[in-house]
Amino acid sequence: MTSDVSRQTAAAVAPPTLSIGALLRRPEAGAFLGLVAVLIFFVVFGGIAFLKPAGMASWLNVAANLGVIAIPVGLLMIAGELDISVGAMVPFGAMTVAVISGHYGLPIWIGIAVALSFGVIIGLVNGYMVIRTAVPSLIVTLGSLFAVQGIVLGLTVLITKSTSVALTVEGPAKALFGDFFFGGQLQVMVIWWLLFTAAYVFFVHLSPKGNWIFAMGGDKVSARNAGIPTDRMTILLFVLSSTSAAFVGMCQAILYNSAQVAGGQSFIFNSIISVVVGGVLLTGGFGSVVGIFFGTITFAIVNQGIYYTDFDRNWSALIIGVLLLLAVLMNNTFRKMALSYSPKKK
């Protein structure tokens, strides 16, 4: 009897075997299958041109810019919050660096530092308002989305009398943040994206603090009672998302040598789509960084792949819509499988 129990316990702690079932129960399963389906779809209808270097660069650039924002937005969603103010933080970051280093001609590093600090400040404000007022974060960040848009437009016109500001950057800052490499096609953002993704994978899935994010999304009160500093974590995640958005805007201004007050709105929905396609549960508590990574690539391929097919590009929104619905249905199924899973009696 005793040996039987200890054998069962030993079996229980053995590493799970790699089976198709075990893979399907992971949060990124749906995202990965979605990616494969989208790849097959575009190979069938558009040939393999978009998998050749030039084609790959087109969607990798889109994925990189989106992915840097989508991962922190996804982490907020796992923690049960939403941040849509990223749509205003992208032009805010771009315009800050352009006004400081382009219009005023101050050193580029000052522009970069100020742009990123504005990201941190807006993130702190968002996070603080969410934990203090208990107003849903969708509403709080909707407010800051419009407020920041107003600040960007108002200040830019006030300072420069224009809605578009030129910026010329050379030297290491250009190479580091806004240049092309790999035959002049890939943006350096791709490298940042891969670095950030690796760092987030470590933070969320390997470091002990990652557990806290899931616990907060699962049940905030229990998480707080278990001793998790939920307020500090919430603020940290809001700072991450809005600073990441400011970072992307800043890099785009350096890359394209100019900044516009408009634009950036597309990042709101595109990041949410990437995150949901990536298997994150909209109500929190479930998801993975790798899933968001796949979801972002899937979105970028649909977004760019349409140019390599004979379809009118006007149809791409339809494909994205259908893809989103299919992804959500598929993720629901996989989540149910994960919930109902219990090991078979041996």
Add this chain to the structure above:
Amino acid sequence: MTTPILSLNNVSKSFGPIDVLHDISLSLHAGEVLCLLGDNGAGKSTLIKTLSGVHQPTSGTIEMDGAPVRFDNPRMASEKGIATVHQFGGTFPLMSIGRSFFVGVEPTKGWGPFKVYDRKRANEIAVKAVRDFGITRIEDGDRLVGGLSGGERQSLAIARAVHFGARVLILDEPTAALGVKQATHVLRIVNEAKRRGLAVIFITHQVMHAMAVGDHFAVLIRGAIAADFRKGEKTREEITDLMAGGASMASLEAEIEGYMASHDGHPPQMARM
């Protein structure tokens, strides 16, 4: 008699003009199960929230091991060893057993900034802790908590509290949402906790469940202790009557008996619920 692990002396709690608890005095010893009985709205929840640090008493004192204590928040209470387990286990349905067991106190391996969560050890300890409570169906620490049955979730939550050094276990209606078999499971675990020398406060309105594990009973009516007695001092009918506020239950029974007498022994159809 030894010093009680936890005692309440004339504790009252009011929210503004509304008095919820009046003059509650109770004491609880290690290895003892106190059943807190009462109808909905009798103040059971307020009482346990006061014990677990969510509310502070308006007047009166709480003592632990004979020394007065004050809990400003749930964290302080749990540091003193008071653990509350709520109806649905208060756990995270989409987290694995190992991860939810160690929420906030994750075991790590590695060094420096590269300390990583030790999944294998967390799963091992969590599964063993639950199995030690007799839930042998749980073998895989990677299973999601949401996939467990209600009784298993309760057991997981109780095992977690005990593992992290709880001395007083507050169980808030642990059997209310469970089927008969699952409830038996939970009651067995309450007995196991008692055997290990924990003091248990068991909140319920199912008298049968209370009778099965309780050593000491307190009936709460409108925020006051209406009765405080030990095992074997009262029958089930007497307790039910007390909970329902005295005579009303007895008169309902008399009514049903009267009906049966006049209908060849058939109980009224509507009595089947």
